[in-house]
Amino acid sequence: MFPACAVRLRALHILRAPRGGVLPPAGERRAAQKLFSSEKVIHKDRSLPNSSWNSDLKLMFDQFMKKCEDGSWEHLPSYGSRSSQIVQYFKEVFLETKLRKDEQMLSQARLFTRSYEDGLGFEYVMFHNEQEKRTVCFCQGGPYLQGPPGFLHGGSIATIIDETASMTAIIAGGIVMTVNLNINYKRPIPLCSVVVINCQVDKIEGRKLFISCDVRSIDEKTLYSDATSLFIKLDPNKSLT
Numbered sequence: 001m002f003p004a005c006a007v008r009l010r011a012l013h014i015l016r017a018p019r020g021g022v023l024p025p026a027g028e029r030r031a032a033q034k035l036f037s038s039e040k041v042i043h044k045d046r047s048l049p050n051s052s053w054n055s056d057l058k059l060m061f062d063q064f065m066k067k068c069e070d071g072s073w074e075h076l077p078s079y080g081s082r083s084s085q086i087v088q089y090f091k092e093v094f095l096e097t098k099l100r101k102d103e104q105m106l107s108q109a110r111l112f113t114r115s116y117e118d119g120l121g122f123e124y125v126m127f128h129n130e131q132e133k134r135t136v137c138f139c140q141g142g143p144y145l146q147g148p149p150g151f152l153h154g155g156s157i158a159t160i161i162d163e164t165a166s167m168t169a170i171i172a173g174g175i176v177m178t179v180n181l182n183i184n185y186k187r188p189i190p191l192c193s194v195v196v197i198n199c200q201v202d203k204i205e206g207r208k209l210f211i212s213c214d215v216r217s218i219d220e221k222t223l224y225s226d227a228t229s230l231f232i233k234l235d236p237n238k239s240l241t
């Protein structure tokens with residue numbers, strides 16, 4: 001089964017029987033639907049090529065889109081404002097009513113990695129291989145992500161690792177959050193170069209998902225960083241706050 005399909009099915013399954021079989025009250029759901037309808041304004045898939053992409057990023061995009069043709073890999077679209085069913089469910093179940101009512105704040109909310117203008121921050125595209133439980137992300141880190149002069153900030157590297165590992169964990173386990181992320185920074189990453197982040201599920205134990213990642217140059221000769229992370233599947237019966 002393709003992962004996007006798997007995510008949708010999992011979300012539907014959760015929506016059918018959240019909180020031990022009891023749906024959130026209808027009034028609450030209607031209010032949430034009204035609130036979430038504002039998200040429809042933002043639709044641009046930011047994982048598609050734009051004029052800021054360099055030739056390496058375009059090349060990797062084309063190569064992997066070809067690999068998608070036989071169904072072994074799937075391109076994962078990505079939006080500035082996540083509005084999938086799974087996000088809607090997250091907001092309904094895990095976001096405090098007080099926060100959900102703050103429409104202005106929520107309408108301004110953007111996915112951190114998609115909050116920069118084209119080319120200035122994270123330009124990236126992800127592909128998932130369901131059989132290998134593996135996600136690859138090709139990322140070109142722009143000039144606003146500078147740490148040491150000419151190189152990426154370590155926090156921006158952690159961010160794109162966390163985003164790729166999160167997608168891997170969400171596809172495998174549904175609604176999760178990072179509880180631990182360990183990174184070894186081995187070589188600095190030049191600004192505006194393209195790297196490949198490779199994440200895979202190592203182990204699932206109950207609610208825990210163990211993910212490992214590495215960050216390499218696209219010719220795979222340079223290992224920039226490696227990381228392990230732990231995700232916990234959220235319990236709909238426990239409050240987040």
Ligand SMILES: CCCCCCCCCC(=O)SCCNC(=O)CCNC(=O)[C@H](O)C(C)(C)COP(=O)(O)OP(=O)(O)OC[C@H]1O[C@@H](n2cnc3c(N)ncnc32)[C@H](O)[C@@H]1OP(=O)(O)O
Pocket residue numbers: 086087090162163166170174175176177178179180206207208230232234235238240
């Ligand atoms: C729309 C879909 C969702 C999109 C998500 C995108 C995610 C993007 C990535 C992120 O940015 S996530 C944001 C950063 N992470 C957080 O803010 C998480 C903060 N942590 C928490 O809120 C809670 O830890 C959490 C709700 C995730 C879990 O709390 P619980 O009370 O449900 O779990 P609990 O504390 O019982 O732990 C469950 C198990 O995990 C273990 N555990 C928890 N934290 C651990 C840790 N840090 N290291 C090792 N083990 C840990 C814990 O010992 C236990 O093991 P056992 O089941 O064996 O007893």
